[in-house]
Amino acid sequence: MPDWPARAVRGMHDLLPGAASRRRTLEQRIITVLDRYGYREIRFPVVEHSAVFSGMGESSDVVQKQMYAFADRGGTQLSLRPEGTAGCVRAGIEHGLFRSSEPQRLWYLGPMFRHERPQQGRLRQFDQIGVETYGLAGPDIDAELLLIGNRIWEQLELPPLELELNTLGTPEDRARYRQQLQSYFLASADQLCKLDRERLQRNPLRLLDSKDATTVALCQDAPDIVDSLCTESREHFAALCALLQQCGVVFRVNRRLVRGLDYYTATVFEWLLPGQGAQNAICAGGRYDLLVEGMGGPQVPAIGFALGLERIAGLRTETTPAEHPHAYLVIAGDPAPGMALAETVRSHLPWLRLLVHCGGGNLKRQLRRADRSGADYALILGATEYADATIALKSLRTDQPQQHLPWQELATHLARLYGRALADSPADD
Numbered sequence: 001m002p003d004w005p006a007r008a009v010r011g012m013h014d015l016l017p018g019a020a021s022r023r024r025t026l027e028q029r030i031i032t033v034l035d036r037y038g039y040r041e042i043r044f045p046v047v048e049h050s051a052v053f054s055g056m057g058e059s060s061d062v063v064q065k066q067m068y069a070f071a072d073r074g075g076t077q078l079s080l081r082p083e084g085t086a087g088c089v090r091a092g093i094e095h096g097l098f099r100s101s102e103p104q105r106l107w108y109l110g111p112m113f114r115h116e117r118p119q120q121g122r123l124r125q126f127d128q129i130g131v132e133t134y135g136l137a138g139p140d141i142d143a144e145l146l147l148i149g150n151r152i153w154e155q156l157e158l159p160p161l162e163l164e165l166n167t168l169g170t171p172e173d174r175a176r177y178r179q180q181l182q183s184y185f186l187a188s189a190d191q192l193c194k195l196d197r198e199r200l201q202r203n204p205l206r207l208l209d210s211k212d213a214t215t216v217a218l219c220q221d222a223p224d225i226v227d228s229l230c231t232e233s234r235e236h237f238a239a240l241c242a243l244l245q246q247c248g249v250v251f252r253v254n255r256r257l258v259r260g261l262d263y264y265t266a267t268v269f270e271w272l273l274p275g276q277g278a279q280n281a282i283c284a285g286g287r288y289d290l291l292v293e294g295m296g297g298p299q300v301p302a303i304g305f306a307l308g309l310e311r312i313a314g315l316r317t318e319t320t321p322a323e324h325p326h327a328y329l330v331i332a333g334d335p336a337p338g339m340a341l342a343e344t345v346r347s348h349l350p351w352l353r354l355l356v357h358c359g360g361g362n363l364k365r366q367l368r369r370a371d372r373s374g375a376d377y378a379l380i381l382g383a384t385e386y387a388d389a390t391i392a393l394k395s396l397r398t399d400q401p402q403q404h405l406p407w408q409e410l411a412t413h414l415a416r417l418y419g420r421a422l423a424d425s426p427a428d429d
C-alpha cells in the first residue's frame with residue numbers, strides 16, 4: 001500500500017466520464033460564440049516566471065496570498081497561473097503580436113490555480129475561458145465584449161445574470177480617488193476590522209467591496225469615484241453606456257465595483273447571479289490599458305474578461321451527450337481478424353462508436369459485457385462466422401431477429417441502420 005491517500009488535493013476536483021463530456025459540450029458552445037465574433041484561440045503555459053504575475057498588483061489578494069509559487073530544481077522562481085491575462089500578455093510580447101497594427105481578438109481555455117479557502121464556488125484549481133483584445137481603445141470594443149458575454153448566456157440558456165458596470169478612470173483619476181477614500185476611511189480607522197485596516201493601507205479601493213458590516217455602513221457616505229474622473233474617462237464611460245442602451249443591453253452602474261486585480265483602468269464589469277453578491281461572479285473583466293507596456297511591451301490598449309466554467313456548469317442541468325457505443329464486437333478465438341475488420345469499418349464510418357471486446361472469455365461473457373456497455377448492437381464473430389467470412393448482427397435493445405452479413409457489407413449495413421452515408425462526418429450527437 002502506498003503511504004499517500006488516493007485523494008485529490010483540497011479544492012481541486014476530478015471530472016469523471018459523463019461530467020467531463022458535459023463540460024466539453026459547455027466549452028464547445030462558448031467557443032462557438034467566440035468563433036462567430038472572430039476571436040482566435042491562444043494557448044500558453046500553466047507555469048510562468050513568478051515575475052509575470054507581479055503586474056497583476058502587489059496589493060491584490062491573488063498575488064499577495066493565493067499564488068502557488070515555488071522555486072524549481074534550478075532555483076528559478078515560478079508560479080502556477082492564477083489567471084490568464086498576464087500570461088496572455090507575456091506571450092503576446094514575446095512573439096511580437098502587439099507589434100502589428102492589427103487589433104488582436106483572442107481567447108483561451110484552461111486551468112487556473114489560486115490558494116483560496118475552498119468553499120462553495122471557490123476552488124483552488126478551476127477552469128476559465130478568457131477573452132482578451134489588444135489594440136482597440138474605444139468604447140465600441142468594450143461594448144462588443146459585453147455583447148459577447150450576453151450572447152454566451154443566451155446560448156447557454158442560463159438564468160438571468162445581472163451585469164454591473166463601472167469605470168476606474170485613468171491611473172491619475174484612480175490615484176486621486178484612492179487618496180480621497182483613504183482620508184475618508186482614516187477618520188474611522190479604529191472602527192475597521194483588521195483586514196480592512198490592512199486594505200486601507202494597501203488598497204483603499206478594496207474597502208468598497210468589504211463584507212464587514214461597519215465598513216459596509218461607512219461606504220454609504222464614502223466619496224464617489226465619479227467626482228474624481230477626468231473628462232476623457234467620463235466621455236468613454238458615457239459613450240459605452242449609450243452604445244449598450246442602443247444595443248438593448250441591460251446593465252446597472254455600480255460605483256462600488258472595483259475588482260480585485262490591480263491592472264484595471266477605466267471600464268470594469270461583472271456578471272452576477274442575482275442575490276449571490278460579487279463573491280460569486282460568473283464572469284468578470286475590464287480594461288487594462290497599461291499592462292502591456294508595464295510588462296515591457298509597446299503601448300497597447302487592452303480589454304478582456306474571464307468566465308468561471310465551474311460556476312457556469314453549476315447553473316446548468318446539462319444532458320450528457322451520447323457516449324454509449326453504437327456497436328460492440330464480440331470475438332471468439334484469435335482477435336486479429338476481428339480487430340482488422342473493426343478498423344475497416346471505422347475507416348468507412350467516421351461517426352461510428354465501435355467498441356472491440358478485449359480480454360478474451362467465452363461468447364456468453366462477452367455478450368454480457370456488450371449489453372452492459374450500452375451498445376445498440378452486438379457484432380459477433382464466432383467460429384462459424386470466421387469460417388464463412390460473415391458476421392452476426394444482434395440488436396441488444398430490440399427484438400429484431402439476428403442477421404448474418406458478409407464482412408464487406410457490414411459498414412454499408414450499419415450506415416443504413418443509422419440513416420447515415422458511408423463517408424459521413426463524425427457524429428455530433
Ligand code: HAM
Pocket residue numbers: 082083084085114116121122123124126128130131132280281282283284285286287288303304305306307308309310311
Ligand atoms: P477574476 O475576477 O479573478 O478575473 O476571475 C474571473 C472569473 O473566474 C470569476 O468571475 C469566476 O467566475 C472565476 N473564478 C475566479 N476565482 C475562482 C475560484 N477560486 N474558483 C472558481 N472560479 C473562480 C480574472 O481572472 C481576470 N483575468 C479577468 C480578465 C480578463 N480581465 C481582463 N481580461
